[in-house]
Amino acid sequence: MIWFVAKRLLAAVPTLLAVLTVVFIIVRIVPGDPALVILGDQATAEAAAALRTRLGLDQPMWVQYWTFVSNALTGNFGASLVTGRPILEEVGAVLPHTIDLTLASMVLGVVVGVPVGIWAALHRNGAIDVAARLLSLLGLSFPVFVSGIYLLLLFGLYWRLFPVIGNADLSDFGDRLHKVVLPAVALGLTMAAYITRVTRSAMLHSLGEDYIRTARAKGVPWRRVVWVHGLRNASLPVVTVVGLYVGILIGNSVLTEIVFNRPGLGKIIVGALNQRDYAMLQGLMVIYCFLIVVVNLVTDLLYGVMDPRVKQA
Amino acid sequence: MSATAEAPVAPRVPGWRKALGKARSNPTTLVGAVICLVILAAAILAPWIAPHDPAEQDIISRLAPPGGDYPLGTDQFGRDILSRLLWGARISLTVSLGAIAVACVIGGSIGMVSGYIGGRFDLFVMQVMDVLLSFPSLILGLIVVALLGPDLVNLVVAIALTAIAPFARIARAPTLALKERAFVEAGHALGYSHLRIIFRHILPNILPEVMVMASLWMATAVRVEASLSFIGLGVKPPTPTWGGMTRDGFENILDSPWLAVFPGMAILLLVLGLNMVGDGLRDATDPKLRNE
Numbered sequence: 001m002i003w004f005v006a007k008r009l010l011a012a013v014p015t016l017l018a019v020l021t022v023v024f025i026i027v028r029i030v031p032g033d034p035a036l037v038i039l040g041d042q043a044t045a046e047a048a049a050a051l052r053t054r055l056g057l058d059q060p061m062w063v064q065y066w067t068f069v070s071n072a073l074t075g076n077f078g079a080s081l082v083t084g085r086p087i088l089e090e091v092g093a094v095l096p097h098t099i100d101l102t103l104a105s106m107v108l109g110v111v112v113g114v115p116v117g118i119w120a121a122l123h124r125n126g127a128i129d130v131a132a133r134l135l136s137l138l139g140l141s142f143p144v145f146v147s148g149i150y151l152l153l154l155f156g157l158y159w160r161l162f163p164v165i166g167n168a169d170l171s172d173f174g175d176r177l178h179k180v181v182l183p184a185v186a187l188g189l190t191m192a193a194y195i196t197r198v199t200r201s202a203m204l205h206s207l208g209e210d211y212i213r214t215a216r217a218k219g220v221p222w223r224r225v226v227w228v229h230g231l232r233n234a235s236l237p238v239v240t241v242v243g244l245y246v247g248i249l250i251g252n253s254v255l256t257e258i259v260f261n262r263p264g265l266g267k268i269i270v271g272a273l274n275q276r277d278y279a280m281l282q283g284l285m286v287i288y289c290f291l292i293v294v295v296n297l298v299t300d301l302l303y304g305v306m307d308p309r310v311k312q313a
Numbered sequence: 314m315s316a317t318a319e320a321p322v323a324p325r326v327p328g329w330r331k332a333l334g335k336a337r338s339n340p341t342t343l344v345g346a347v348i349c350l351v352i353l354a355a356a357i358l359a360p361w362i363a364p365h366d367p368a369e370q371d372i373i374s375r376l377a378p379p380g381g382d383y384p385l386g387t388d389q390f391g392r393d394i395l396s397r398l399l400w401g402a403r404i405s406l407t408v409s410l411g412a413i414a415v416a417c418v419i420g421g422s423i424g425m426v427s428g429y430i431g432g433r434f435d436l437f438v439m440q441v442m443d444v445l446l447s448f449p450s451l452i453l454g455l456i457v458v459a460l461l462g463p464d465l466v467n468l469v470v471a472i473a474l475t476a477i478a479p480f481a482r483i484a485r486a487p488t489l490a491l492k493e494r495a496f497v498e499a500g501h502a503l504g505y506s507h508l509r510i511i512f513r514h515i516l517p518n519i520l521p522e523v524m525v526m527a528s529l530w531m532a533t534a535v536r537v538e539a540s541l542s543f544i545g546l547g548v549k550p551p552t553p554t555w556g557g558m559t560r561d562g563f564e565n566i567l568d569s570p571w572l573a574v575f576p577g578m579a580i581l582l583l584v585l586g587l588n589m590v591g592d593g594l595r596d597a598t599d600p601k602l603r604n605e
Contacts, residue, residue: 141585289447
């Protein structure tokens with residue numbers, strides 16, 4: 001197991017380096033002088049030169065690259081151009097809100113998606129299956145800002161069951177829970193739809209295997225066959241999809257935070273866009289990519305835990 | 314693959330007919346296709362069927378509720394929502410079709426060439442694609458558009474960039490298997506160039522997979538374009554975009570909820586229609602499902 005973990009960890013290093021390189025290139029292919037882009041066209045030559053020095057843009061390209069990569073790998077993602085505070089600090093301040101939202105929506109997605117997927121697979125081509133397939137297709141098609149606005153209109157403005165503004169008091173658990181419900185439903189809808197579909201097809205595949213017939217022949221109760229023998233073998237594709245879904249979840253959480261006016265990474269991004277805070281954008285992109293690489297790593301490790309055959313590969 | 318693919322010569326679009334026939338008999342696909350065609354027609358015919366000019370401002374009937382002269386109401390400048398929706402369909406479709414075409418051609422070529430050459434080159438190219446895949450697509454699109462400036466071409470570039478890697482992957486996998494086949498060997502024996510083999514003999518065989526992928530990714534592209542417009546990074550106003558209209562409507566949600574409801578519905582319908590078509594096509598072309 002240790003050898004397996006070490007191998008996976010080692011394999012993530014080149015990916016991280018490559019991700020950093022791509023971010024470095026993307027930010028530098030912007031046409032024009034970044035200093036002027038940041039300051040605007042009316043900036044004086046001195047101000048532009050001063051900013052270039054401050055950002056290290058007057059250094060040769062390889063020095064800039066080296067500084068960028070070594071800083072990022074040591075956890076230094078730079079400072080905001082607007083507030084001057086370190087990016088990690090700004091992110092850390094709002095991170096609990098974003099984590100609340102994404103975790104709640106993931107839980108919702110799994111709690112709804114897995115049973116519905118299994119249910120649909122057990123009633124293949126029946127009414128339940130058709131309904132589950134159509135509803136999951138609808139759920140997949142909802143852009144999160146549209147479902148967010150609809151939920152807000154219905155439950156926030158019309159029935160007034162949930163608050164419209166999502167700025168929760170972090171020390172009050174009840175308040176956090178109350179304010180995360182609507183956004184989590186909006187965000188979890190797509191997730192539940194994805195998980196339903198994958199669970200359904202993985203279960204169909206797994207229920208057709210020989211070990212299921214063996215288990216039934218041995219007299220294992222049907223419920224246990226489905227939830228233990230079937231689901232255990234169907235869980236690999238489901239975990240894969242949840243892992244892959246994190247990229248979409250990140251993008252969607254940005255939109256959800258805008259709609260529900262929640263503090264979080266999404267609001268930081270939009271603020272940075274409006275204020276042309278490119279240092280912040282670059283830092284956020286690196287943080288997001290790190291996050292995705294870590295999630296991929298965890299998914300890989302989970303494979304090893306769930307399916308011992310993976311470790312030998 | 315269908316049985317005809319065993320022939321020594323490159324078969325022409327294997328299973329295509331059968332797949333289309335099967336897709337046609339699937340009600341979900343049909344409904345999806347109708348939705349997409351209606352929206353496409355609305356986009357093409359917008360100048361003739363729109364009741365008003367999308368930029369015309371009727372200051373007296375600002376924020377008018379649906380009904381009467383304005384079937385879906387007016388926005389904060391007194392512009393007709395229905396007309397703006399019809400014109401907005403053009404932006405959604407142009408950007409997403411453009412982005413998917415670019416991603417399909419570039420990603421597909423990368424995948425085929427990479428799979429065909431194989432070896433270390435292939436490993437390297439796929440590693441690069443994996444890196445591209447580790448960027449959250451909306452964030453990548455958002456940053457590219459923010460850096461390049463929001464206009465139609467840059468939106469196409471940004472969305473295409475997020476879709477290249479999946480197309481490369483989908484084109485590569487069957488190429489790896491196809492290049493070992495007899496008809497490719499026959500091509501070599503006849504002295505065909507590698508490019509000719511890739512584009513004349515391998516391409517027709519992987520086309521169904523790539524097209525299914527394209528129809529599924531169209532839905533994603535529409536959603537990403539709408540999302541970017543909603544954030545404020547879409548084609549600049551006064552050009553109507555569905556995402557931009559939803560955003561404007563959202564700002565007036567307390568007095569005039571329909572402003573956000575209708576454009577949101579339009580986006581949902583188009584994405585749903587595309588997903589239904591893509592889903593049906595995938596079921597029809599998936600060799601695992603086809604024989605059932």
